[in-house]
Amino acid sequence: MSEAALTEAPALTPQFCFNEKLLRDFLRLSRSTIDDSIAQNLNALMTPARQGFDPSSTAVRQIDSNTRKSIDPTTCQGFKDNVLFPSWQTRSDVLTYCAGVATSPDPDDPDLILRETEFARDRERVVNERLDPYSARFFPREARTESLANLVRNQRTVEDIIRARTWGMVAERCGDPASWEDALNNWRHSNQR
Structure with a gap:
C-alpha cells in the first residue's frame, strides 16, 4: 500500500460514520500501517552502509538500548512530516467529522x-x-448518534494512547524533545491546517 493511501481520508459522509465497522476498520488499518509498526518504520530509515561494516561491532554483544544509533535528523523529520503527522491528521479529521455527525440531529x-x-x-x-x-x-x-458518540470518544482515547507510545519511540530514535501534541501542532501550523 502506498504512503498516500495510508494517509488518505475516506469520503466523509454520515453513512461512513454510522457504519461503525467501516469506521473502526479504517482507524485500525491506519494505525497498523504506521503506529503499530513504528519500530520497523524507524529501522527502515537507517542507512547502515553509509559508515561501512565495523568487524569489531560483532566482538561484544550489544544488549544496552542506549547503544542504538539515532537516525539522521533530516530523514527523521521527513518521515514525521510526510508519513506520521499526515496519518495522525487524517485520523483526527475523521474522528472530528464523526463527532460532529454524532452531535447533529439524525432525521x-x-x-x-x-x-x-x-x-x-x-x-x-x-x-x-x-x-x-x-x-x-x-x-x-x-440511538445510533449516541452509539457513534461513544465510539468516537473511545477511539479518541485509543488514539491518545497510541500516539504517546509511538511518539516515545520516535523521540528516542530521532532525539525530539517536544511532546507529540506540540510536534503535531507545529506541523499543522507549518502546513496551514
Missing part, C-alpha cells in the same frame, strides 16, 4: 419509530414492584 434514523413505540409502551406499563421487583426494568434502544 434518517431507521430505529426512531421503534424507539418511540418502546417509550410509549413503557409509559403505559403498570409497575407493581411488590409483585414483580423486576417490572420497573426498561432498557431503551440507544
Whole structure:
C-alpha cells in the first residue's frame, strides 16, 4: 500500500460514520500501517552502509538500548512530516467529522419509530414492584448518534494512547524533545491546517 493511501481520508459522509465497522476498520488499518509498526518504520530509515561494516561491532554483544544509533535528523523529520503527522491528521479529521455527525440531529434514523413505540409502551406499563421487583426494568434502544458518540470518544482515547507510545519511540530514535501534541501542532501550523 502506498504512503498516500495510508494517509488518505475516506469520503466523509454520515453513512461512513454510522457504519461503525467501516469506521473502526479504517482507524485500525491506519494505525497498523504506521503506529503499530513504528519500530520497523524507524529501522527502515537507517542507512547502515553509509559508515561501512565495523568487524569489531560483532566482538561484544550489544544488549544496552542506549547503544542504538539515532537516525539522521533530516530523514527523521521527513518521515514525521510526510508519513506520521499526515496519518495522525487524517485520523483526527475523521474522528472530528464523526463527532460532529454524532452531535447533529439524525432525521434518517431507521430505529426512531421503534424507539418511540418502546417509550410509549413503557409509559403505559403498570409497575407493581411488590409483585414483580423486576417490572420497573426498561432498557431503551440507544440511538445510533449516541452509539457513534461513544465510539468516537473511545477511539479518541485509543488514539491518545497510541500516539504517546509511538511518539516515545520516535523521540528516542530521532532525539525530539517536544511532546507529540506540540510536534503535531507545529506541523499543522507549518502546513496551514
